[in-house]
Amino acid sequence: MEKKIKIGIIGSGGIAQAHARAYMRMDDVEIVAVADVIPGKAAEFVNRLGITGAKAFDSHLELLELDVDGVSVCTPNVAHHRTSVDALQAGKHVLVEKPLAVTLEQGVEMVEVGKKAGRILSVGFQPRYDPNMQTVKNIVQSGELGNVYYVQTGGGRRRGMPGGTFINKELAGAGAMADIGCYSLDLALNALGYPKPLSVSAYTSNHFGTNPHYHAEASKFEVEDFGVALVRLEGGKVLNFKISWAMHMDSLGPTLFLGTDAGLKLTPAGSGPWSGVWDGGIGSITLFHDIQGHHTESPISVQQHNVDIFYEKVRAFVVAVKEGTEAPIPGEEILINQAIIDGILRSSEIGKEVDIHIPKIGG
Ligand SMILES: NC(=O)c1ccc[n+]([C@@H]2O[C@H](COP(=O)([O-])OP(=O)(O)OC[C@H]3O[C@@H](n4cnc5c(N)ncnc54)[C@H](O)[C@@H]3O)[C@@H](O)[C@H]2O)c1
Incomplete structure (x- = not known):
């Protein structure tokens, strides 16, 4: 049987639902865990969406200890930097929600860490x-x-x-x-x-x-x-x-x-x-x-x-992880957006x- 791509979701608020629902439609993907800083929120999310077998954590660091290929970062803008950098350093590929970061400096560090780790940093512009x-x-x-x-x-x-x-x-x-x-x-x-x-x-x-x-x-x-x-x-x-x-x-x-x-x-x-x-x-x-x-x-x-653009952006990330190709919407390109x-x-x-x-x- 084909190996499934293992995914974690960091931040379980509004937009995380679109990510989870897209991953759940893919036969070759398994959501293995969800993390949110509000105690119990990730567990509630996992139950509400019926994400079978997914673990729930109150810290993204616990999620990153798992065998996960990639993560969706769905936190408020301020936490994009910390969670993405930690994920990339832990060897996970990252699909981060827009905007890339809060400051240009943070965006630069995220791109640098991704390059060094040889991992994808893609931005969620559906x-x-x-x-x-x-x-x-x-x-x-x-x-x-x-x-x-x-x-x-x-x-x-x-x-x-x-x-x-x-x-x-x-x-x-x-x-x-x-x-x-x-x-x-x-x-x-x-x-x-x-x-x-x-x-x-x-x-x-x-x-x-x-x-x-x-x-x-x-x-x-x-x-x-x-x-x-x-x-x-x-x-x-x-x-x-x-x-x-x-x-x-x-x-x-x-x-x-x-x-x-x-x-x-x-x-x-x-x-x-x-x-x-x-x-x-x-x-x-x-x-x-x-x-x-x-x-x-x-x-x-x-x-x-009839293109479901939310599904397609998540799918493009999964395909890049699977095939070892470049980020579909590279963080390095979106740094220009952040710099403006x-x-x-x-x-x-x-x-x-x-x-x-x-x-x-x-x-
Ligand atoms: N692509 C789109 O169409 C779209 C639409 C809405 C929001 N967004 C982006 O998605 C991001 C989240 O927006 P939202 O509306 O879902 O916000 P939200 O407040 O509904 O959800 C964010 C969740 O992240 C959690 N969180 C905060 N810090 C965290 C951390 N360090 N680790 C783990 N979880 C943490 C919060 O507790 C909250 O549950 C924002 O960056 C926003 O710009 C994108």
Whole structure:
């Protein structure tokens, strides 16, 4: 009989359920243990989901003593670093939830430890498995747009502010940017082939999160609920990135790729207060040309797909573990994403453009 891939889940809250349910659909995977710092929570999770034979622990360190091939890290952002580093050092492959970490330094250490240990560190961006996101990347990479010099992207929630760990600076790192902005950044940067960011000038604010009229935990609200940044990228490109958890507006506009030969416009799927987030829902894709003065617009068909993107992201991790291949969404690539968010926070604090430095891994 084929050897099963042994999996552990660290953190047994909301998103851990999506990981567990995906693993439970795979015949070649066995969830051997779940760990959560809240005493009894992992055991309750194992029972509730009916994960037959899985052990439950109150510390990830006990889980890591087991014979486990890989772990899903589903803790709040603040614990991504400690649990991932411990797992990698214990020789386990890691699928860590987004965002990679709370600080750039933590992200760098996670990537370094993974490299040293020769283990996979993959980041859980499920929109990558949306076929429409692949279509966008294929168009940009095909060269059809010519030299893409300007990209504008970002999600705009009209009213969608979480609470708890998501609004605490030390636990989350950042607010709307870390929570949903990382998806928009990945959409744009992945299509461009992850160019190196050079500098950023940014503004962030939290007019709504800190106002008791708009947020039940206003006195504890420490992060940004809105941000805008101009990011200079290598190759003479510029990225205009905008994000909001709350605003008196329905949208922050479409995602645009402006190239020397053509332009591409994407609108998000759905409407309503929580719409506009690039969480895999692309509503329309339109190509714009101006051939000898004749403006042409061609809609590219958006696939109404049945792909379960949460399942696919977990499956891609399992396949990489099984086949000994590279991380499907490498931590090293997503460090760029983290470095941009780090730059945005620094720039917004001092009100000036700042350089973005990504330390050399292993250097
Ligand atoms: N990919 C997605 O669509 C998606 C959606 C929601 C959340 N997330 C990400 O998933 C992560 C978790 O979010 P959530 O909404 O599930 O949070 P949650 O608060 O519901 O669950 C987190 C769990 O981790 C536990 N925990 C905290 N520190 C721990 C540690 N050191 N070891 C073990 N367990 C620990 C907590 O007790 C809690 O049970 C966040 O990083 C978030 O950004 C991703």
